[in-house]
Amino acid sequence: MNFEEEVQTLAAQIQQRKSHITNEEMTKHSLIIPFIQLLGFDVFNPLEVQPEYTADFGKKKGEKVDYAVLKNNKIIMFIEAKPVGSRLDNHNAQLCRYFNSTPELKLAIITDGVKYKFFSDVKQLNIMDTTPFFQIDFSSITKADIQTLSHFRKKLIENNVITKLAEDLSSVISIQEVLRNLFNDPSDEFIRLIIKQTGKIRLTNGAIERYRPLVKESLLSTLSEIFNEVSKEVLQPTTAKTIKNVPKPTHSIEPLSCQIVPEQPVIITKEQLRQEMYDIEQRVFARIEKVLQDNEHDISMLSFKLLPDELVLNFNNYEFLRFKSSDQCHFSSYLDASVTNELCPYYKISSKDESSIVTFNSPADIGNMVQFIIASLELTLENNSCLQ
CATH class of the missing domain: 3.90.1150.20 (Transcription regulator MotA, C-terminal domain)
Incomplete structure (x- = not known):
């Protein structure tokens, strides 16, 4: 069974089990431990997985993260578990303390066994970012999700791999946000660039406001055409x-x-x-x-x-x-x-x-x-x- 098939198998198991899970311990045993095993780690080997790992931070002593995952005797990720169905956003501060207490750490995950949020320190070294660089939901998993998840397998995961992946995915998120804003409300600078690129429009004081709705309309229609072309490719077979x-x-x-x-x-x-x-x-x-x-x-x-x-x-x-x-x-x-x-x-x-x-x-x-x-x-x- 290849990795994609293993992920789909786990996704099916999660769908079958989650309605029968009533607390955090059941979530750990039924959903999260199988996830750690999916990544190739031996959950019964303390050299690879340590439950209730102590992660003291400042004056807070005795704080324990649910799982510390190790590779070559070095901590490679923290996993904090919450009961299935929990709002994960409510626990970011807790995960942040765990992350910041361990300078060598590059990956922290919070999960309810169905949804997983992956955090790193892209913006400031050794300080966990406030937003995840990757999220996966096993109730609606995609091939792109599986491809990204494959980088976190034991045989591939390294701190430098995590750092590069986190930086790349964070950049993609930022670029998507910029593009979304441009589609909804093109900036003056962007409109100037478009006008210059056409080479047929004089860049006067009133040109920007005049061409703003035209640029927005052109962006949206071009995006629609791209989607249309993709649909045509998918529908290429000639069977009726x-x-x-x-x-x-x-x-x-x-x-x-x-x-x-x-x-x-x-x-x-x-x-x-x-x-x-x-x-x-x-x-x-x-x-x-x-x-x-x-x-x-x-x-x-x-x-x-x-x-x-x-x-x-x-x-x-x-x-x-x-x-x-x-x-x-x-x-x-x-x-x-x-x-x-x-x-x-x-x-x-x-x-x-x-x-x-x-x-x-x-x-x-x-x-x-x-x-x-x-x-x-x-x-x-x-x-x-x-x-x-």
Whole structure:
């Protein structure tokens, strides 16, 4: 089993176990120790893992961090554990004291067994940063997360590796923030640069304010075009998607509101998809397709129905999700709202007509809803199994 498969296995175990965990000790034994083992450390060897490690700082004596992880007899990371479901932001000061008490330390992690926050000392040597340089959530893990996490394995991790990785990821976060601000409110300096680069516009006193909305519009449209090109690449295979009559659900599934079933099968090719779907629906369909493929579902069974204001997603001709966009994006699922709330804790959840609705900002959020999408599909297939 390679590292990616091991991570996915642990993620599945965490999802199965977390609802049965009621305190910090259970969190440690059931969730965090397996994580340390995932990184390749022997949790039973005190030369590699020391529980309740004393990390005195100043006048505070007897303070103990939950786990000190060692390599070649040197502390390589601290891990502070909190009960599953805890707000990790409330304990940064505690972790900071542990970090600052150990000058050779370059990595401190705080976790509830599901979410992990990684801290270092990028801004000031031997002083823990106030913001993490990396975060991972095992309920919505991505391949990029796994790639970053692989650097912390026993065979790779070194203080210089941690320092470089922390600096690089912190820089990426800062660059993303600058770009986000430029997209929302282009600075005067940025507008001057754009005007100069065009070589066709005179840089007068009124040019900046005149071209500010044009620059902002150009930035957003260019970003949309880039997303569109990525979607086209994902949707490159030429196999057609077939949409047939959606069978009537069993009594355990109530139809979603405004369900429209065509009388005749409609064949929609990838090329027609690109022509007829709006950009945002293209991106949603591409991301759903990737989620199913990554979770070993036969994507040839995935089809869609494009309504005037909704995208209906079917698998083996059974509807399992609906997508709608207005000021915000919405997914409708047959899942109970309480289940959806657990699978999508960072988003607004509501219910309507026996369905749960997730409200989110953009298709980029779909990466955080993998478990919700898979659960919606599996529920639909289970409830329709009698019709197979």
